[in-house]
Amino acid sequence: MALKAKGLSKVFMWGLMGLLFLGLIGFGATSFTGSSGSVASVGDTEVEAQDYARALQNQISRIQQQNGQAVSISDLRNAGVDRQVLAQLVTEASLDWEADRIGLSVGDEVLADQLAQIGAFQGPDGQFDREAYRFALQNSGLSEGEFEEDLRAETARSLLQGGIVAGPRMPQSYVDTIVAYAAETRDFTFASLDRSDLDQEVPEPSEEDLQTYYDENIDRYTRPETKRVTYAWVTPDMLVDTVEISEDRLRAAYEERESEFNMPERRLVERLVFSSEEAAQDAAGRIEAGETDFETLVEARGLDLADTDLGVVSRDDLGDAADAVFSVGTGEVAGPAPSSLGPALFRVNAQLSAQSTSFDEAKPALRDSLVLDESRRAIQANASDFDDRLVGGATLEDLASETDMELGEVDYAGQNGDGITSYPAFGEAIASMAPGDYPEIIELGDGGVFAARVDEVLPEAPRPLDEVRDQVRTGWQRTRVTELLQGRAEELADAIRGGQNFEAAGLTPSSLDAVARSTTVDGLPEGAVAEVFEMEEGDVAVLPGLGRVAIVQLDRVVDADMESDEAAAIADRLRNQAAEDIAAGLFEAFVTDIQSRAGVQVDEQALNAVATQLQ
Known part of the structure; x- marks a missing residue:
């Protein structure tokens, strides 16, 4: 049956275990038959060629799934993705080296607890199932020892990183000060003058005018070293x-990469497995009746949506559930339908058309x-x-x-x-x-x-005047226009200060309320809003720009409402951004220090050998 879900999946972040499992299992292990050596090292901790090859192939698979287009190792290298992958692996090796140096490790109890949290290793009852564990690793070409070693290392890295970046906070007084500054606004009235408001022509500059302007603005025309x-x-x-x-070589390459050029129709799917057909039918009935939805069922089982995500799948991937899943639309729930772990409901989050590219x-x-x-x-x-x-x-x-x-x-x-x-x-x-x-x-x-x-x-030396004569002439003319407009604007501003309104002064004003510091106002010179915030209520100011002048009257200073939703949102953003910036800076400094102490070596020939193997 097809059940209309209340909504599609919410955006979520993979947790530590989800990331590790996706990296090692989600796309299958790479069959890399090249050198068994390393491509880089941090101290005596090596980045194995096999791990680098697997990470590159995982990137290719992810990009292909996201874009629905074939991607080669050459495409990755041209985009610099291979260097990003290497940088990530070198960072992980740096953390491994430091964890080993200080004796940081993860015990069997912690490891067992984390294995139990990985959805792919759970049985129909939501508990860790050794057969599911063995089956998943076998399908991915990984041994239990290899996976558990990687899991221990990843967990130790996470603990080390968490100890560095956790907990940076800003003092509340500092937050309040910044919010009070950022959330206050201004109400003001303004009118702009430009070249069309001049009642005289701008004269052509003399040679002396150009030379003087050039000399006064020599920094603009100076060539750096x-x-x-x-x-x-x-x-x-x-x-x-x-x-x-x-x-023949082209056709051989096509046949080797045939799966990249010819992809079947696919679906982006989540799967929730039940212990019995009756339980699955009951859940489907409650969704159909509007009593619950897919996400609520997932949360009730103590799972995250990440635990149910199957990624992009084809009919062959779904087995006996294929017809049910492929018969429903985006946002709908199919099932109950059979799966390798028992009866399940499937939610379709996207439909991907078949892609067929001939030779x-x-x-x-x-x-x-x-x-x-x-x-x-x-x-x-x-x-x-x-x-x-x-x-x-x-x-x-x-x-x-x-x-x-x-x-x-x-x-x-x-x-x-x-x-x-x-x-x-x-x-x-x-x-x-x-x-x-x-x-x-x-x-x-x-x-x-x-x-x-x-x-x-x-x-460093000034460019000759003859070389920049056109730029100097344009700059002089804009400056002269601005000077003439300023003189006219000051006369009008004096009239407004004397009690006339904008209309009586022959101007067409615009009035703005609740203008924030970050607001850009059309018709005002660059930086004018910042100058308005320096004015007192009732002040009238002339604010020059390039070839334009504004006359501004500040009507009201509006203090920040510290109890408003806007102020609360600014405070939250400020705290989060500051915490993230501090954490990122600390982590970068920490990794840099590790690498300076341990030493980093990169084997370019080994990197090229891996890339050649993945062609």
Whole structure:
């Protein structure tokens, strides 16, 4: 039967056990047949290649489930996801190293309690079931010892992290002071003047005017310290036209990734298992009668929605329950229907259409992926040769003429522009380089490499007036317009201070009430609201902008209502944000300290080997 649920799942956070179980089991274990060594280490604690491979494949699976599109390891690397995965694993290894150093561990009793809380290991009665535990681990390719070791480590990390970040609080007096400041408002009236309100033309600036304005605003036209750089570089994109991929290889890649390109119709499903068919029927009847809903049933069992989540499933995943689940719409509950753990109700939270991509349709994406991968491998294979040439006395110009590397020049002052300056690795390298430094081969992050030479350091200096003449003329004209408008506005403001209202002064005013400090008001110069908050009731002020002037009269200062819902909401946000910021800062400092004491090593060759295995 199809039962209309009262609502879809609420947004929820996985708990510690849910995260661990999702990471190790939710997408299945990776079959990684490469090196059994490590890709990184913190002190003597290693990040195993197997764990890195599994984490990458889990990311691919998550993204594919979220987007319904095929994702390759190349896509992850291009987006920098592989580095994010590595950073997370290195952080975990840092915590493991520290936990081991101080002797922090988790006993069998705590481990057993946490195993019992994982929904996938529970039987129909909601209690830990060893057969369900063994079955789940077996299906995921994990041994009990391996999973329990990881669970102990994750729990120790959680305890260590919790001890660092728990408990930061702000004093109530500080909260009250900030809320009183943030929640007060102003009522005011204003009118704006712009160039159209002038009764005279703005003259063209003389050469003397331009020179004076240029001199008075020289900071605007000053070039920062700049390094004149010559570089040689090569990226996978530069080599794509030199790489050919055969039809047989394309078809082999398609067949290998066929499940990514052809996905059956799927559903995002939650499942609540019951001890008997009668109990399941009773629950279904109460939902149909409107006496309860799916979430209430879950809470009554002492479970979280995370414990019922099956994720994205196909008909094959659901077995005998497939027809019932696929016959209901989004937000509806199906069942009772059979499951491997007993009769169950299933709630459908989303419907995902089947995706079918033929070989011909997938061929362009496959070719692009394989070409870029082949280009990366070619660059990686030649990187040591590039370095050897430099060591042997070759110049960057020699590299460009004798290899696939291309020569370029740039005046670099830290800007993030196009080409090589868009790569963080380039900026980081140039920042520490000086004329005469030996050029070395450095990775760019997308599989490319470069070597650079600082030819000259140009000190901070003003750009010549002739080079910035148009900007200077525009700046002078805006300033002159503002000055003329200010003179006119001061006359009108004096009239208002003398008792005239805005209309009598020939202005068209706007009145605003309850304006907060963070409000942006159209028609007012930038920063005008902040200046209004510095005024006293009844004051009239002229607030200049760029080519615009506002006349403002403050009508009323409205103190914060400390008992209002708004004030309470601001206080809650302030406390939470401050606690999170403090906790994040403490944790970052803690991990940085661990890594500085233990030392961090990353094996780039091992990382590339894992990526190659996952192609």
